[in-house]
Each structure stands twice: as C-alpha cells, then as structure tokens.
Amino acid sequence: xxxxxxxxxxxxxxxxxxxxxxxxxxxxxxxxxxxxxxxxxxxxxxxxxxxxxxxxxxxxxxxxxxxxxxxxxxxxxxxxxxxxxxxxxxxxxxxxxxxxxxxxxxxxxxxxxxxxxxxxxxxxxxxxxxxxxxxxxxxxxxxxxxxxxxxxxxxxxxxxxxxxxxxxxxxxxxxxxxxxxxxxxxxxxxxxxxxxxxxxxxxxxxxxxxxxxxxxxxxxxxxxxxxxxxxxxxxxxxxxxxxxxxxxxxxxxxxxxxxxxxxxxxxxxxxxxxxxxxxxxxxxxxxxxxxxxxxxxxxxxxxxxxxxxxxxxxxxxxx
Ligand code: NAP
Numbered sequence: 001x002x003x004x005x006x007x008x009x010x011x012x013x014x015x016x017x018x019x020x021x022x023x024x025x026x027x028x029x030x031x032x033x034x035x036x037x038x039x040x041x042x043x044x045x046x047x048x049x050x051x052x053x054x055x056x057x058x059x060x061x062x063x064x065x066x067x068x069x070x071x072x073x074x075x076x077x078x079x080x081x082x083x084x085x086x087x088x089x090x091x092x093x094x095x096x097x098x099x100x101x102x103x104x105x106x107x108x109x110x111x112x113x114x115x116x117x118x119x120x121x122x123x124x125x126x127x128x129x130x131x132x133x134x135x136x137x138x139x140x141x142x143x144x145x146x147x148x149x150x151x152x153x154x155x156x157x158x159x160x161x162x163x164x165x166x167x168x169x170x171x172x173x174x175x176x177x178x179x180x181x182x183x184x185x186x187x188x189x190x191x192x193x194x195x196x197x198x199x200x201x202x203x204x205x206x207x208x209x210x211x212x213x214x215x216x217x218x219x220x221x222x223x224x225x226x227x228x229x230x231x232x233x234x235x236x237x238x239x240x241x242x243x244x245x246x247x248x249x250x251x252x253x254x255x256x257x258x259x260x261x262x263x264x265x266x267x268x269x270x271x272x273x274x275x276x277x278x279x280x281x282x283x284x285x286x287x288x289x290x291x292x293x294x295x296x297x298x299x300x301x302x303x304x305x306x307x308x309x310x311x312x313x314x315x316x317x318x319x
Pocket of ligand 1: 159245290
C-alpha cells in the first residue's frame with residue numbers, strides 16, 4: 001500500500017515536516033539518509049558546533065543535540081524512520097515510486113524533498129579535521145562567527161562571491177581584522193557588496209591567492225597561502241577560517257525528474273509555496289533555498305511543505 005507522505009532528508013526542514021505531517025495523522029515516513037564520509041543524517045548542523053541563533057535555546061545548543069531533539073520530537077508522534085538514502089525516484093506516474101539504498105521500493109502519494117545542500121569545501125585534510133572538531137574552521141559565519149572563540153582575532157574568509165563578502169562584513173563585528181582570500185583579482189560579488197567590503201576599514205584582501213594548508217593542532221593558528229602568479233608560498237596567522245565558496249544542493253538522485261534552477265536548487269512554482277514542478281512533490285529547506293540557508297528558515301519551509309502536502313492530499317481526497 002502506498003504511504004501518504006514520504007519525507008527525504010533529516011535536517012531542520014525534514015524533521016519539522018515530519019512533526020507537522022505526523023500531527024496531521026499522515027503517518028509520515030522519513031528517509032533520514034545513511035551516514036557517509038560526506039554527509040550524515042541530520043545534515044549540515046551535524047558539522048556545526050554551537051547554534052546560538054535558533055529561538056528557544058537561550059544558552060545555545062550543539063548542532064548535533066538540536067538535530068537529535070528534532071528527531072525525538074518527530075518520533076513522539078507517528079513517524080517511521082529509515083536510516084537509508086533514497087537513491088532514485090520515479091515521478092512519472094502516481095503513486096510516486098522511490099528506491100532506497102537497501103534496494104527497497106516505496107510508493108507514496110506525496111513526497112517532501114528536504115535533502116539540503118552541502119557547503120563546498122576546499123577539501124584540504126587539515127581544513128576538514130579542524131572543521132569537524134570545532135577547531136576554528138567553519139562554512140557558516142552567521143552560524144559560528146559570534147562564538148567567543150572568534151572574538152578579536154584575525155579571521156579569514158575564502159571566496160569572492162556575495163556570501164564571502166557578506167560573511168566578511170558580518171565578521172567585522174567580532175574580529176580585529178578580516179582578510180578575504182580570493183583566487184582571482186576581481187570579486188564575483190554584486191557591485192554594492194563589493195563597495196561595502198572595500199570601504200570597510202577592517203577588511204583586507206589577498207588577491208590571486210589560494211589556500212594550500214590550514215595550520216594548527218587543536219585549533220587553527222594560521223593558513224598557508226600561495227600567490228597564483230608568483231607561486232610564492234607564505235603563512236598568514238589567523239584565529240578562524242570561514243569557507244564561502246558556494247553550496248551544492250543534494251539533488252542528483254532526482255535524475256532530472258523535477259525542475260531545478262541553473263545552480264541545481266529545486267525551483268518552486270510560486271513564492272511562499274513549496275510545490276515543485278511535479279504536482280504532489282514539495283521541497284523544503286536548503287535544497288530549495290540558495291538565499292537564506294538558515295536552520296530556522298529550513299524549519300519554516302518544512303512546516304510549509306507539510307501543510308501544503310496535507311492540503312493537497314485532502315483536496316485530492318487522498319487522506
Ligand atoms: P558564488 O557566487 O558561486 O561564489 C563562489 C565564490 O567562491 C567565487 O568567487 C569563486 O571564485 C569561489 N570559489 C569557488 N570554488 C573555489 C575553490 N575551490 N577555491 C577557491 N575559491 C573558490 O557563491 P555564493 O557567494 O555562495 O553565492 C551563491 C548565490 O547566492 C549567488 O547567486 C549570490 O548572488 C547569492 N547570494 C546573495 C547574497 C546577497 O544578495 N546578500 C548573499 C549571499 C549569496 P571565482 O569567482 O573565481 O569563480
């Protein structure tokens with residue numbers, strides 16, 4: 001028998017969708033994903049240290065603990081969880097057909113895609129080690145920048161897009177100095193953001209520069225950089241490194257079955273709606289949001305997707 005609703009993904013969007021769908025008696029089935037070396041159930045928050053900007057946690061909460069609490073809350077109602085990936089989908093007929101990494105075939109009347117996006121990393125071994133241990137390397141300045149560990153330090157942001165510039169400006173509130181390291185001599189960011197960054201006295205630029213290593217044992221002490229023109233290497237002392245080189249949405253398993261924007265994010269049909277190009281399939285969280293990318297906005301769109309799916313199922317007489 002077909003499920004009423006399958007939710008793919010287990011970040012704030014997926015769990016919030018599950019809580020709402022479960023309380024609407026839809027008996028949601030969540031595919032929370034399999035742990036791998038690039039992603040674990042719970043998504044990007046599992047790589048975040050302290051979350052201080054999610055309302056309801058006045059003293060902050062660890063990202064891992066927060067995702068565990070979300071998961072527990074979904075289990076309190078009737079949510080069924082599978083620790084498997086959905087590896088392919090067939091949305092060409094209804095009920096929709098999904099295949100899991102264990103080889104199971106699932107049929108569902110509606111689907112919420114909440115598979116998130118992965119921050120792009122430089123993929124340097126010491127960058128990954130210090131990011132996972134909370135040692136001063138992060139892919140989200142808004143999430144981590146206000147932590148005491150970064151106060152009054154020289155902070156480095158790598159990237160030349162709007163995110164890098166925005167994060168650098170944000171970090172000037174806490175840092176003694178912010179250095180933007182960019183691989184070219186020209187920013188990709190919008191002119192207004194460029195202007196703001198260039199007129200901010202605390203921001204310096206290292207042009208035509210790539211990072212070749214991250215230094216420090218338990219916490220970051222600096223980065224090794226290389227001038228792309230002279231090929232000269234040098235070390236730059238810093239107390240934090242923020243990677244802002246874009247995000248990759250987790251949509252490859254969809255195999256072209258749904259409309260994506262040019263960056264691979266799921267396009268929704270209307271603003272303030274989560275319905276996708278396939279009627280009965282909804283999207284929530286970072287997989288459909290290249291702009292805000294926050295836990296709270298992901299949770300918000302998870303709620304929206306569940307309500308929209310519930311209303312659609314009711315409208316079709318499928319509940
Ligand atoms: P982005 O525009 O794709 O910029 C990524 C930056 O990272 C580029 O400057 C790129 O360099 C650099 N980069 C990529 N791979 C790299 C690598 N391996 N090593 C070193 N540098 C690397 O990404 P984004 O800044 O996250 O922005 C994404 C979208 O969101 C954009 O459309 C942006 O306008 C939007 N956004 C808007 C705002 C705002 O309006 N306030 C804020 C944030 C984001 P190159 O330039 O050399 O390619």
